[in-house]
Amino acid sequence: MWHLNQRVAVVTGGGSGIGRATARLLAERGARVAVLDIDVGAATRVADEIGATGAEAIAVAADVSSEDQVAAAVTQVAARWGRIDVLYNNAALLNRAQLDRDGRIEDLALETWEAAMAVNLRGAMLCTKHVIPHMKARGGSIIMSGSGKGLQGDLDHTAYGVSKAGLVALMRYAATQYGKDRIRANLVMIGLVLSEPIAAALPPERKALYERHHLTPDLGRPEDIAEVVAFLASDASAFVTGQVIGADGGYTAHSPIYADQWAQRTGS
Secondary structure (H helix, E strand, C coil): CCCCCCCCCECCCCCCHHHEEEEEHHHHHCEEEEEEEEEEEHHHHHHHHHHCCCCCCCEEECCCCHHHHHHHHHHHHHHHHHCEEEEEECCCCCCCHHHHHHHCCCCCHHHHHHHHHHHHHHHHHHHHHHHHHCCCCCEEEEEEEEHHHCCCCCCCCCHHHHHHHHHHHHHHHHHHHHHHCCEEEEEECCCCCHHHHHHHHHHHHHHHHHHCCCCCCCCEEEHHHHHHHHHHCCCHHCCCEEEEEEEEECCCCCCCCHHHHHHHHCCC
């Protein structure tokens, strides 16, 4: 039930971090993987890593915010393997410059807002739109990368959080409209995962704050999320659709004063 033998998976943002870990795990489980990334060099490195294990993978260059590029990428994958069974919408704009500009609403430049929406939300919609016709023949699984910031208000990262909130609705619309075509859609609500881009962009004091508010002793690793995605891609989750699946170390599970109470009790 967990295997993905002969299935074809598209992983966006597959050149690094969670995307890389997921592409590698899906291939390990038997999938043929299209590693899609705007950075073709990064995508090629991941595809080569997978190929070195004896599994099949190709690198696909595309900017997910461009419909022409997404359509061409999906056509390339379908032409290569004749089917698409899994789409993991993982691509997101997470570079340090973008996050530093993404503050409070009154300070938010329109360009920063539009950039987040273009990649994080429009990109997922475009990829979903173009893979669905290829999934209708035999069904498929569409998985979104969400965030706790898409469910709760915060003092910064407004555009990022709103774009992630939009993915929850997009996922449910996809699940509702195409469930009878045996296409499932789910969203993984991710806590702080120390992927390469996040680790590079996160100041130490900010990391300490997140550590206080996660219930697990450690912050997440890309491999933790890859395992959840692999489950949702497989037949083991055949009755799971339209759902937000938390993989956030308990970040959204507790009361707002949890961290303060814990510090008082433990003296830490």
